[in-house]
Amino acid sequence: MALVVQKFGGTSMGSIERIKNAAARTIAAHAEGNRVVVIVSAMSGETDRLLKLARDVTSVPDAREMDALAATGEQVASALMAIAIHAQGHRARSYLGHQMRILTDSAFTKARIKAIDASRVVETLAGGEIVVVAGFQGVDEAGNITTLGRGGSDTSAVAIAAALGADVCEIFTDVDGVYTTDPNICPTARKIDRISYEEMLELASLGAKVLQIRSVEMAMKYGVPVHVRSSFSSSPGTLVTHEGDLEQVVVTGIAYDKGEARVMLVGVRDQPGVVAEIFTALAAHNVSVDMIIQNVSVDATALASAGGQGPHTDVTFTVAKNDLARVRDAIAEVGRKVGAGDVRYDEDIVKVSVVGLGMRSHAGVAAKMFRILAEHGINIQAISTSEIKVSCLVATKYTELAVRALHEGFELGGDQAATSK
Ligand code: ASP
Numbered sequence: 336m337a338l339v340v341q342k343f344g345g346t347s348m349g350s351i352e353r354i355k356n357a358a359a360r361t362i363a364a365h366a367e368g369n370r371v372v373v374i375v376s377a378m379s380g381e382t383d384r385l386l387k388l389a390r391d392v393t394s395v396p397d398a399r400e401m402d403a404l405a406a407t408g409e410q411v412a413s414a415l416m417a418i419a420i421h422a423q424g425h426r427a428r429s430y431l432g433h434q435m436r437i438l439t440d441s442a443f444t445k446a447r448i449k450a451i452d453a454s455r456v457v458e459t460l461a462g463g464e465i466v467v468v469a470g471f472q473g474v475d476e477a478g479n480i481t482t483l484g485r486g487g488s489d490t491s492a493v494a495i496a497a498a499l500g501a502d503v504c505e506i507f508t509d510v511d512g513v514y515t516t517d518p519n520i521c522p523t524a525r526k527i528d529r530i531s532y533e534e535m536l537e538l539a540s541l542g543a544k545v546l547q548i549r550s551v552e553m554a555m556k557y558g559v560p561v562h563v564r565s566s567f568s569s570s571p572g573t574l575v576t577h578e579g580d581l582e583q584v585v586v587t588g589i590a591y592d593k594g595e596a597r598v599m600l601v602g603v604r605d606q607p608g609v610v611a612e613i614f615t616a617l618a619a620h621n622v623s624v625d626m627i628i629q630n631v632s633v634d635a636t637a638l639a640s641a642g643g644q645g646p647h648t649d650v651t652f653t654v655a656k657n658d659l660a661r662v663r664d665a666i667a668e669v670g671r672k673v674g675a676g677d678v679r680y681d682e683d684i685v686k687v688s689v690v691g692l693g694m695r696s697h698a699g700v701a702a703k704m705f706r707i708l709a710e711h712g713i714n715i716q717a718i719s720t721s722e723i724k725v726s727c728l729v730a731t732k733y734t735e736l737a738v739r740a741l742h743e744g745f746e747l748g749g750d751q752a753a754t755s756k
Pocket residue numbers: 344345376377382383408470471484485486487488489
């Protein structure tokens with residue numbers, strides 16, 4: 336008898352019909368002899384609706400009260416799910432975060448889970464009932480209701496699966512799995528059968544928003560197999576698991592992210608401490624930086640050590656578009672100090688990335704990526720790499736072209752994929 340955790344997202348809970356459908360899937364898993372715990376999200380659109388209500392009252396709602404408000408979406412959903420299971424003749428019991436006791440820190444609107452007390456769940460399961468848990472919410476030491484950040488019920492589900500030692504955590508959603516790239520812009524995108532946690536993290540953080548990033552980190556840490564699948568079909572989706580369980584392919588997927596902006600400080604003094612100064616100011620304003628480029632000329636270094644006036648350099652970096660206001664504040668403080676002559680902002684960029692575990696052992700992926708972009712006349716504005724990823728910054732107008740060209744160039748589409756292993 337297996338222990339199965341199932342999570343239904345907002346779309347899967349979007350109407351009474353859909354809740355009934357989700358309840359039927361849960362009952363089917365239970366009827367197969369499994370112990371079943373279901374985590375639910377609020378009905379689609381509900382969290383947005385609740386948050387807007389508060390913002391209609393004031394532009395600066397209190398974070399503690401925002402969580403008390405937002406958590407009601409999942410309270411409604413969990414009760415309805417239990418009622419839907421009862422209506423189909425089966426036994427179920429719902430628990431809220433504080434009833435089960437999902438203990439979090441007190442960082443309202445983005446709390447982190449510290450501990451899970453699964454004893455009531457274990458008892459209820461032992462009594463033969465299906466357990467329904469409200470996702471997205473927890474409780475802090477002081478008894479305040481907290482929420483885990485947008486998309487947080489994925490993390491609730493994985494955390495509960497880890498605490499219970501579940502055999503699988505099934506994430507039911509409105510897509511049938513994780514794709515080699517965004518099917519909306521690349522018609523030959525193909526569903527991936529199995530993917531490693533590491534690759535999934537890169538794809539998720541690069542804008543393939545199927546799972547909350549934190550849930551993937553947690554699944555990796557505790558070794559929880561995560562099965563992403565459609566709530567509207569019975570075919571298998573994508574299994575996110577350890578790389579040891581995977582057949583090695585060099586490139587697994589192409590991701591793109593339009594959420595970043597490029598900032599260039601022109602003519603900064605080229606001497607020790609200057610870059611530290613800039614990025615310390617950014618950090619003090621709570622800005623996370625992604626790509627960084629500094630052009631240092633050999634001649635310039637020689638000049639500087641000869642004690643001359645000192646040469647200048649350009650420092651370029653990317654940040655989340657949402658952080659631009661804070662970047663401007665930081666630069667206002669530090670720009671003059673480091674001698675920046677000019678600051679240029681460009682929001683018209685996209686980061687396109689090639690991701691795959693096989694890059695660790697195969698040379699030439701970056702070269703191939705650059706060549707494909709060049710062949711399509713796409714200029715690269717910045718590059719960054721990690722062990723399993725190469726990212727290039729290009730103009731937004733090239734998004735579709737770049738993604739399709741790379742997807743085809745790395746033979747990720749349809750039937751070709753079978754021969755590219
Ligand atoms: N209902 C929450 C949200 O919309 C949590 C979730 O759906 O995972 O962000």
